[in-house]
Amino acid sequence: MQEKTKMTAFKPIAVATLAAGLVLAGQPATAGEITVVSWGGAYTKSQVEAYHKPWMTQTGHKIKSVDAPNPAAPIKAQVKAGNVSIDVADVEYSDAVRYCDEGLLETIDPSVLPPAPDGTPATEDFIEGALTDCAVANIVWSTVFAYDAAKFKGAEPKTIADLFDVKKFPGKRGLRKGAKPNLEMALMADGVPAAEVYKLLTTDAGVARAFKKLDTIKKHVVWWEAGAQPPQLLADGEVSMTTAYNGRIFNAAIGEDKPFKIVWDGQVLDFDLFVIPKGAPNKDLALEFIKFATDTQRLADQAKYIAYGPARKSSGKLVGLYQDGKTQMAPHMPTAAANMGNALVNNFEFWADRDSELNERFNAWIASN
Amino acid sequence: MPTATDTVAAGDLGPLTTGDGTPLKTALARATRRARLKALFLVAPLLLFVIVTFAVPIGQMLYLSIYNPVFSDNMPRLSSWLRAHDVTQVRGEDAFKALVLDLTEARANRTHAQVGTRINYERTGATSLFKSTARKIKRIKGPPYKDQLLALNEEWGELHLWTVMTRAAAPHTAAFYAQALDLSYDAEGDIVRAPENRRIYGHLFLRTLLLSALVAGLCLILGYPAAHLLASLPLKYSNLLMVMVLLPFWTSLLVRTTSWITLLQSQGVLNDMLVSVGILSDNGRLELMYNQWGTVIAMTHIMLPFMILPLYSVMKTVPKDFVRAARSLGAGPVTAFLRVYLPQTVPGIGAGILLVFIISVGYYITPALVGGSSGQLISNQIAFHMLQSLNWGLAAALGALLLGGVILLYWLYDRLVGVDNMKLG
Numbered sequence: 001m002q003e004k005t006k007m008t009a010f011k012p013i014a015v016a017t018l019a020a021g022l023v024l025a026g027q028p029a030t031a032g033e034i035t036v037v038s039w040g041g042a043y044t045k046s047q048v049e050a051y052h053k054p055w056m057t058q059t060g061h062k063i064k065s066v067d068a069p070n071p072a073a074p075i076k077a078q079v080k081a082g083n084v085s086i087d088v089a090d091v092e093y094s095d096a097v098r099y100c101d102e103g104l105l106e107t108i109d110p111s112v113l114p115p116a117p118d119g120t121p122a123t124e125d126f127i128e129g130a131l132t133d134c135a136v137a138n139i140v141w142s143t144v145f146a147y148d149a150a151k152f153k154g155a156e157p158k159t160i161a162d163l164f165d166v167k168k169f170p171g172k173r174g175l176r177k178g179a180k181p182n183l184e185m186a187l188m189a190d191g192v193p194a195a196e197v198y199k200l201l202t203t204d205a206g207v208a209r210a211f212k213k214l215d216t217i218k219k220h221v222v223w224w225e226a227g228a229q230p231p232q233l234l235a236d237g238e239v240s241m242t243t244a245y246n247g248r249i250f251n252a253a254i255g256e257d258k259p260f261k262i263v264w265d266g267q268v269l270d271f272d273l274f275v276i277p278k279g280a281p282n283k284d285l286a287l288e289f290i291k292f293a294t295d296t297q298r299l300a301d302q303a304k305y306i307a308y309g310p311a312r313k314s315s316g317k318l319v320g321l322y323q324d325g326k327t328q329m330a331p332h333m334p335t336a337a338a339n340m341g342n343a344l345v346n347n348f349e350f351w352a353d354r355d356s357e358l359n360e361r362f363n364a365w366i367a368s369n
Numbered sequence: 370m371p372t373a374t375d376t377v378a379a380g381d382l383g384p385l386t387t388g389d390g391t392p393l394k395t396a397l398a399r400a401t402r403r404a405r406l407k408a409l410f411l412v413a414p415l416l417l418f419v420i421v422t423f424a425v426p427i428g429q430m431l432y433l434s435i436y437n438p439v440f441s442d443n444m445p446r447l448s449s450w451l452r453a454h455d456v457t458q459v460r461g462e463d464a465f466k467a468l469v470l471d472l473t474e475a476r477a478n479r480t481h482a483q484v485g486t487r488i489n490y491e492r493t494g495a496t497s498l499f500k501s502t503a504r505k506i507k508r509i510k511g512p513p514y515k516d517q518l519l520a521l522n523e524e525w526g527e528l529h530l531w532t533v534m535t536r537a538a539a540p541h542t543a544a545f546y547a548q549a550l551d552l553s554y555d556a557e558g559d560i561v562r563a564p565e566n567r568r569i570y571g572h573l574f575l576r577t578l579l580l581s582a583l584v585a586g587l588c589l590i591l592g593y594p595a596a597h598l599l600a601s602l603p604l605k606y607s608n609l610l611m612v613m614v615l616l617p618f619w620t621s622l623l624v625r626t627t628s629w630i631t632l633l634q635s636q637g638v639l640n641d642m643l644v645s646v647g648i649l650s651d652n653g654r655l656e657l658m659y660n661q662w663g664t665v666i667a668m669t670h671i672m673l674p675f676m677i678l679p680l681y682s683v684m685k686t687v688p689k690d691f692v693r694a695a696r697s698l699g700a701g702p703v704t705a706f707l708r709v710y711l712p713q714t715v716p717g718i719g720a721g722i723l724l725v726f727i728i729s730v731g732y733y734i735t736p737a738l739v740g741g742s743s744g745q746l747i748s749n750q751i752a753f754h755m756l757q758s759l760n761w762g763l764a765a766a767l768g769a770l771l772l773g774g775v776i777l778l779y780w781l782y783d784r785l786v787g788v789d790n791m792k793l794g
Contacts (some may be wrong), residue, residue: 101500102486103479172635222659223742237636238658251491273543355687356489356758364569366742 043056046305094351142334160266171240581621659741683717
């Protein structure tokens with residue numbers, strides 16, 4: 001079955017490549033290469049299928065796809081060292097804002113982005129907040145927690161509080177090694193309404209309360225760093241529940257038939273955005289790629305491969321079936337109405353400002369026994 | 370070079386000369402100098418390579434631990450004011466004017482966030498203070514600046530902020546070392562211990578040293594008999610055993626580390642086996658991964674060849690006759706081992722322990738993968754500050770302290786055992 005889907009998915013691409021090759025033969029040899037850094041695993045794969053391959057066949061340019069646990073990290077190092085090799089990076093909202101403020105990114109004029117098919121300009125077509133001075137969003141994603149249904153025969157976890165309840169639901173927990181979004185989830189599990197989470201986190205007492213809640217499961221936690229790890233930890237049976245990026249769990253559950261279930265309660269929504277580091281070697285080509293990758297069709301295409309919502313309103317209508325040809329994608333999107341019941345939208349300003357401080361505190365907390 | 374006394378002495382006896390009349394001494398000096406230059410010429414490529422790719426970058430990196438000009442470069446007016454005044458006494462209109470002008474300029478150059486980040490290293494919340502103020506800086510209309518700025522955010526009046534800025538105004542700073550030693554400056558600029566929930570590095574340095582010593586000790590216990598076996602077996606058997614030592618040595622450490630995860634995790638091969646045999650109950654699985662034990666076990670395995678190889682090379686040279694002679698003279702096996710064999714293998718033990726210990730101290734991949742939270746070492750924090758928080762000054766300070774510690778231990782070792790007694794192969 002899987003072989004078959006692979007073949008059918010492969011054929012049009014092979015044909016397209018051939019066609020592009022023929023077209024290219026008649027063109028002057030100006031093909032360039034850009035380096036695109038993303039998060040790896042199923043996510044990078046969805047971008048390769050939806051953005052990279054069509055762009056390469058249409059333009060003849062090449063893309064070097066690089067994976068990083070957090071693509072934002074190498075940007076600052078490279079810009080500061082004056083040795084930039086990245087042309088495009090896919091980063092989180094708070095990093096896009098922080099790095100833009102620090103002058104590490106090229107500014108991107110949103111008016112150059114292609115309009116929606118019906119002519120709506122890009123600035124109105126993108127979801128509110130999806131365009132910043134230096135970045136163009138491609139997806140809305142979410143940190144959720146998921147569990148292995150085979151592990152819980154009786155009652156199954158339903159709310160964010162269950163993630164922190166090792167008495168009722170025994171077993172190890174997987175959490176992302178970092179302050180974000182553990183602090184938010186801890187507060188929500190402690191009974192704080194989503195709307196008040198960030199207000200509380202700006203106070204010392206709120207941060208202390210979040211850490212106190214995290215204390216209760218500290219001994220049961222396996223920390224993960226790369227997005228590909230949590231589904232692996234679940235599959236290995238190393239943890240019974242883990243926080244994860246929703247698309248990764250979707251990929252494991254629908255794509256690989258694992259008995260994983262997502263709990264949407266207490267999910268934390270975020271954007272991923274394309275940025276160009278200051279001094280990128282192929283700046284113009286990088287912008288061409290971003291314009292191509294964030295048009296209506298391409299964003300809708302990505303949703304064919306992974307359960308992340310497109311950042312354009314006009315793409316929403318085009319989202320259809322998963323690449324298996326039978327799963328409707330819409331209900332798996334973090335933004336689906338049924339999943340938004342108790343959702344928190346990541347406050348990028350909060351994290352852009354407090355990132356270093358809270359992570360330092362988090363590291364001290366994790367290192368002390 | 371001939372000296373005055375030489376010429377006097379030579380004058381008495383008549384100088385010894387070569388065929389063409391040059392004094393022998395000069396000729397000899399010239400010949401050795403030429404040989405030395407030739408030797409230097411031959412090693413010059415290596416020397417250059419080491420200097421360019423190793424010594425200079427490390428030196429530069431270490432320099433970052435005391436040098437950070439972000440603030441003084443981007444806030445020039447305020448920096449010169451801070452260097453000239455005592456902030457605990459005066460913080461008048463002229464100081465705030467310099468601050469506002471600098472901040473306006475930094476905002477235009479998009480450097481205000483970097484400046485804030487520099488201050489944030491020592492005073493949390495400064496990044497947001499600088500950024501939010503810079504965002505609203507246009508609202509400040511002409512002098513007097515002080516009241517307008519304080520109206521924007523009263524934190525600008527706080528003494529602690531100003532003492533931190535004073536220290537940052539000098540491009541050279543000891544702040545990173547203070548932080549690496551779990552110290553901080555209070556509002557008056559005095560050094561005090563960091564608050565409890567921020568103390569982390571002293572604890573981690575200690576853990577790193579202890580775990581590295583434990584790994585070195587375990588390697589010695591496991592490696593010594595193995596090396597002895599290798600050295601005493603006939604060649605056709607020992608070669609096979611040697612391959613078994615070298616094979617893991619040649620395998621990527623990432624592969625070995627992840628194999629350990631597969632073996633030892635709580636749903637892993639070992640635990641599954643023990644449960645199926647009935648030694649453990651399903652709920653009582655051993656926790657051997659994602660904690661200190663994971664780090665110790667995986668690192669011991671990875672370091673083992675570094676212990677066995679120097680031990681083996683030393684044991685190979687120990688004549689078997691000595692132990693036999695001791696036995697025939699009446700020594701028991703234990704005495705013969707302790708008084709004849711062991712002392713002759715000390716150079717190998719020293720080399721092995723030092724090698725394993727020093728490599729372990731700087732290890733970071735294995736603890737990162739299998740260490741969980743209790744098996745993290747100081748190198749993981751250095752990596753964090755290099756790659757994630759990008760606080761290179763602190764990373765450099767931690768690295769310098771680690772380097773200093775290793776050099777100190779090496780010096781101690783030299784005093785106690787003697788480096789000449791070490792044999793690496």
